[in-house]
Amino acid sequence: MNIGILISGRGSNMAAIIDAVNRGEIPDSRVAIVISDKPNAAGLIKAAERGVETKVIERLGRSREDHDKEIISVLKDREVDLVCLAGYMRLLSPLFISSFPEKIINIHPSLLPSYPGLNVHERVLEAGEKITGCTVHFVNEELDAGPVILQRKVEVNIGDTPETLSERVLAIEHQAYIEALKIIHRRNILNKQ
Ligand code: GRF
Secondary structure (H helix, E strand, O other): OEEEEEEOOOOHHHHHHHHHHHOOOOOOOEEEEEEEOOOOOHHHHHHHHOOOOEEEOOOOOOOHHHHHHHHHHHHHHOOOOEEEEOOOOOOOOHHHHHHOOOOEEEEEOOOOOOOOOOOHHHHHHHOOOOEEEEEEEEOOOOOOOOOEEEEEEEEOOOOOOHHHHHHHHHHHHHHHHHHHHHHHHHHHHHHHO
16 A cells, blocks of 8 residues: 555644554555645654655635645655554545545444544533544545544543543544554455455
8 A cells, every 4th residue: 555644733643644554564565655734833843753745735825626636746756555544633525535435444433423623622521422433444535524434432531621532532543543553454355355
């Protein structure tokens, strides 16, 4: 799998993916490029430290589709065949989604379909949930709504704040993303047989 990762910020899931690929945990895989729509994304430094090509593609007042066209062309140029969204804070255009059919995945810090969107941990705590978690899913045109690849649960502790909860969920996200990539790799092999 030739993986392209899209980020907007910290890039801890991105780093976990690159490290797992470099450890050989996801067979026949390499991370070809990391693209950020934000020039100051901390993840860009983490990717460069790991020897992965990085590129900033800002929206700069363009339409969503025009912005996506530039990203698609860079991904195609690097022969990317799996796009991983890892804290990428933009909705993809229909053009983007149809350019990589069933080849775009995302991680979200809740047990979807519960709590799509932003400020997830705040809302989970306000609702008094006892269990939360994360979801890795295929991306379609609706926000946080594509078919689920896998979910992992995390218990909510008494006294949790959004920060403490997000820290525990994030640690599980890193494992879940790697598991999901292994599942996709196995699925690709089965599809080829
Ligand atoms: C993660 O919680 C992810 O689930 C969500 O955005 C956050 C990104 O964190 N989509 P990081 O940039 O991977 O550290």
